[in-house]
Amino acid sequence: MMNMMALRTAVRALWLHRLRSLLTMTGIAVGIAAVILMVAIGTATQEKVIAQIQNLGANLIMVVPGQRIGPGGVRLSGDANVLLTEDDGQAIRAEIPSVREVGAMWWGSGQSINGNRNSWSRMHGISAGYLDVRGWPVIAGRTLTAEDDATVAKVALLGQTVLERLFEPGENPVGRVIRLRNVPFQVVGVLERKGQSAQGTDQDDVVYVPLTTARMRLNNKPAPKVQAVSAITGKKRFDGTGTSGFQKVEQLKANPSVIFAGAVNALMIQARDTAGLKATTGEVRELLRQRHKLMPDEPDDFDIRNLSEVAEARAASARMLTVLLIGIAALSLLIAGIGIMNIMLVSVTERTAEIGLRLAVGAGRRDILSQFLIEAAALALVSGLLGVLLGFGGVLAVDALTEIGPAFEPLTALGAFAGAxxxxxxxxxxxAWQASRLDPIVALRRA
Structure with missing residues (x-):
């Protein structure tokens, strides 16, 4: 009964000073809405990063040609001086126990045509193990095999974007013949949709063909030149046949288009577990230096990128951003709480006579304490309810206006409401304690 009376008194007091109460509630409501919105945005951002990590593949190490030193100390482009081979990948898989699988890739792009429809897309040659490393399943037809690579088969896998450009909706592409760079290829499979990469690239805008087929049928530029020169011996590390002998600089100058067999633009290496990823990276580096016959003081002629570490770093950054945003929102709640304290202190000062009168007619100090506590809690709870509604509206607005895709979290809203x-x-x-400690006589004298 007393609690109901205290509640009615608290509501009446808040209503009498409704403008002041409204301003105080606005601060709390904005703080609650900020917490809900920041948690939703942070969670959505982390989920996007996790999805990108899963799209990339698990425990991945990528090896690409690096900048190498040419005659006169000039650094040469990695794209123009490919010194990675399929044999490098096979050696890595065979000699490093912590490596589960290795996929090789030859980069390219061009126009694909089906009747009167066409698409300019990436056309990559891949080894049989590449899609397994990437964790990229085929949802229709079959995948590329080692036999396709050995026989230089003119077969292709289509990404979802290329499929949509070349075929009508619902049309089955498997078994159909399309032209890639005016060369006829049979579509043998369709890849599952991957979406955008971490860099914003459409991963589905791609055609995959066997590695040897890409080098022999779709290579739209001269084969990579062998231009890496030992700073000590002045000799080449590869000759035109792909063997590991040496070739003098003078011979290269006489025949600048010399190539070596089995060249690839990238090796994708999948380690068996995440824990030993750093050690595996070191083992790969040492093996490649040995195979490329690099002297101790020569720099690597390749670059190794630990993709899993990069992805985890991005995930950690997303988590840190989420914590920062929640911290800012929590700070706004703290400021709103100080506002409540200030308003309640002003209320105690203004209602000194009322407090003194209630104490004089027999109200206990506990009754005064509970009255002001209920008043403060009612102010905060109404503010919390408004904040939840405001936060829900903010999540809907961000979802409609951006591609972040935040989702309203009921548990977060409940926690924020209880926090209010x-x-x-x-x-x-x-x-409330200050009010309960007032002396009735002094309080009435101040009235």
């Missing part, structure tokens, strides 16, 4: 009530009690406790 706790803020009201905590920050209203001191003013």
């Amino acid at each position: 009530g706790a803020i009201g009690v905590v920050f209203g406790l001191y003013p």
Whole structure:
């Protein structure tokens, strides 16, 4: 009964000073809405990063040609001086126990045509193990095999974007013949949709063909030149046949288009587990230096990128951003709580006569304490409800206006609402205690 009376008194007091109460509630409501919105945005961002990591593949190491030193100390482009081979990948898989699988790739692009429809897309040659390394399943037809590579088969896998450009919706492409760079290829499979990469590239805008087929049928530029020169011996590390002998600089100058067999633009290496990824990276580096016959003081002629570490770093950054945003929102709640304390102290000062009169007619100090606590809690809870509604609206607005895709979290909203009530009690406790400690005679004298 007493609690109901205290509640009615608290509501009446808030209504009498409704403008002041509204301003105080606005601060708390904005803080609650900020918490809900920031958690939703942070969670959505982390989920996007996790999805990108899963799209990339698990425990991945990527090896690409690096900048090498040419005659006169000039650094040469990695794209123009490919010194990675399929044999490098096979050696890595055979000699490093912590490596599960290795996929090789030859980069390219061009126009694919089906009747009167066409698409300019990436056309990559891949080894049989590449899609397994990437964790990229084929949803229709079959995947590329080692036999396709050995026989230089003119077969292709289509990404979802290329499929949509070349074929009508619902049309089955498997078994159909399309032209890649005016060369006829049979479509043997369709890849599952991957979406965008971490760099914003459409991963589905791609055609995959066997590695040897890409080099022999789709290579739209001269084969990579052998231009890496030993700074000590002045000799080449590869000759035109792909063997590991040496070739003098003078011979290269006489025949600048010399190539070596089995060249690839990238090796994708999948380690068996994440824990030993760093050690595996070191083993790969040492093996490649040995195979490429690099002297101790010569720099690597390749670059190794630990893709899993990069992805995890991005995930950690996303988590840190989420914590930062929630911290800022929590700070706004703290400021709103201080506002409640300030308003309640002003209320105690203004209602000194009322407090003195109630104490004089027999109200206990506990009754005064509970009255002001209920008043502060009611102010905070109403603010919390408004904040939840405001946060829900903010999530819908961000979802409609951006591609972040935040989702309203009921548990977060419930926690924020309960937190608002706790803020009201905590920050209203001191003013309520001050009110309960007033001396009735002194309070009535101040009236």
